Amino acid sequence: MASGKIKPRLGLVLPAYNEQEVLPTTLSKLHDIKRDLIKDKLISANSFILVVDDGSSDETWHIIQEQELIHVELVGVKLSRNCGHQSALLAGMTEAVKLADIIITLDADLQDSPDVIKNMIMKYNEGNEIVYGVRSSRTEDTWFKRNTALAFYKIAALLGVKMVPNHADFRLMSCVAVKELLKMPERNVFLRAMVPLVGYRSAKVFYERHERQAGTSKYPLKKMLSFAIDGITSFSVEPIRILFGIGAFILGVAGIEIIYTLFAKMLGNAEAGWSSLMISIWLLGGINLTAISVVGVYIGKIFTEVKHRPLFHIEAETGTYLKSKQAS
Ligand code: UDP
Ligand code: MG
Numbered sequence: 001m002a003s004g005k006i007k008p009r010l011g012l013v014l015p016a017y018n019e020q021e022v023l024p025t026t027l028s029k030l031h032d033i034k035r036d037l038i039k040d041k042l043i044s045a046n047s048f049i050l051v052v053d054d055g056s057s058d059e060t061w062h063i064i065q066e067q068e069l070i071h072v073e074l075v076g077v078k079l080s081r082n083c084g085h086q087s088a089l090l091a092g093m094t095e096a097v098k099l100a101d102i103i104i105t106l107d108a109d110l111q112d113s114p115d116v117i118k119n120m121i122m123k124y125n126e127g128n129e130i131v132y133g134v135r136s137s138r139t140e141d142t143w144f145k146r147n148t149a150l151a152f153y154k155i156a157a158l159l160g161v162k163m164v165p166n167h168a169d170f171r172l173m174s175c176v177a178v179k180e181l182l183k184m185p186e187r188n189v190f191l192r193a194m195v196p197l198v199g200y201r202s203a204k205v206f207y208e209r210h211e212r213q214a215g216t217s218k219y220p221l222k223k224m225l226s227f228a229i230d231g232i233t234s235f236s237v238e239p240i241r242i243l244f245g246i247g248a249f250i251l252g253v254a255g256i257e258i259i260y261t262l263f264a265k266m267l268g269n270a271e272a273g274w275s276s277l278m279i280s281i282w283l284l285g286g287i288n289l290t291a292i293s294v295v296g297v298y299i300g301k302i303f304t305e306v307k308h309r310p311l312f313h314i315e316a317e318t319g320t321y322l323k324s325k326q327a328s
Contacts, residue, residue: 008174010037010047010121011100015088016064016108017054021214023063026110027051031071033114042121048099050075051108052092055082075099085218086189089169090182097178104172106133109215112170113207120172120205129177129200133170136206152228159238161231162196164204171195183310188234190227197309237300240293247289254282 012030016023030049037043053061053076064076077095079088089105096103102124106112112133120131138146153165169191173181180198181191196202219227233239261275 007041007044008101008121008124009099010034010043011096011103012047012049012117013052013089013092013096013103013105014049014108015052015054015085015092015105016056016060017082017085017088017218018056018058018060019108019215020056020059020063022109022212023051023060024067025213026108027067027071027074029110029114033117034073037118037121040118042118042125044101046073046099048073048075048096050077050092050096052088052095053078054084054088055079084189085169086191089191090189093173093178094182097175097182100175102172102174103178104170106170107168110213111209111211112168113210116205116207123203123205124172124174126203127201128203129174130195130198130202131172132164132167132202132204134164134204134206135166135168135209137208138166140209140211148228152231156193156232156236159232159236161193161235163193164196167192167204170207174200176200180310184307186234186307186309188230190231190234193231193235237297237303240296240300243289243296244293247286247291247293250282251286251290254279254286257282 012034014026014030019026027049034043034047034049038045038047049071051064051074053064061076061078064074064078068074068076075095077091079091083091092105093103102121104117104120106114116133120133123131138149141149149166153163156163157165173195177195177198177200180200181195184194184197186194258279261278265275
């Protein structure tokens with residue numbers, strides 16, 4: 001729980017994949033920020049930085065090992081292969097939660113402005129278990145990236161996926177919230193939609209996202225698109241319902257078509273073969289689509305069941321006196 005008196009141990013968690021060009025700069029900047037926060041008595045002196053090497057093939061792991069000799073409060077975690085940004089973040093949180101009270105995840109390329117870390121901690125001290133870093137503008141993005149991101153958040157919201165728009169994975173979470181998050185055993189990890197499902201009181205801090213300080217993006221367009229599609233399909237079975245709606249609509253049209261063509265036939269206005277052709281096309285199309293989507297609805301249920309997501313997260317409990325009496 002947030003407390004103004006007890007200084008929380010902060011764990012800064014960074015996923016890094018082939019980040020040799022930028023990692024030394026990032027670490028030195030974060031060490032400075034951490035030192036200032038300790039000086040300001042906002043965090044405990046036992047705070048640390050944890051870098052997850054996500055199966056890099058460059059010198060990233062060497063840099064972590066070297067830096068650990070200089071800064072003892074640096075923790076390195078090396079994954080055996082490249083598991084992807086989201087899994088690397090989860091790996092980092094799983095390890096950091098053992099040592100920290102609050103965790104802040106941020107990219108290794110200094111795009112997530114570390115200057116707002118202080119604001120995040122202040123929001124935590126106000127009683128928020130989760131603090132989302134939100135980009136205040138997207139003017140520095142290309143036209144394509146800005147508009148695809150806008151479309152993505154709009155479509156996701158329409159399909160019922162709850163996300164904080166313009167928030168990526170720069171966020172503070174208390175270990176209480178992280179432990180609840182880690183109860184979600186799913187394989188398709190899309191943290192920015194999973195974290196809001198955890199609940200708890202949350203807040204936002206706004207920041208300007210900088211240019212990548214060095215190195216190149218590890219998220220090419222193809223990876224980004226599949227990430228977006230994964231994000232929506234892992235959290236919504238709404239597309240199946242839409243399919244069902246379209247199927248039902250086509251069946252309705254088929255009904256009208258049947259009545260119309262039968263009348264036309266009776267009045268002798270129909271071309272030979274036209275009525276039977278039209279009726280079968282619309283009727284079979286409608287039946288096909290509805291049948292597929294009925295199967296889809298069941299698959300959707302299997303899909304949500306196999307996730308084994310917890311149905312609830314308990315935030316607080318009372319009745320300790322009764323419980324201790326019954327336990328004794
Ligand atoms: N990253 C990772 N594993 C991957 C891809 C990326 O750990 O497979 C890390 C990367 O090192 C960086 C963060 O995820 O710290 C965000 O990646 P990047 O900066 O390349 O994405 P962009 O900002 O271009 O969307
Ligand atoms: Mg980046």
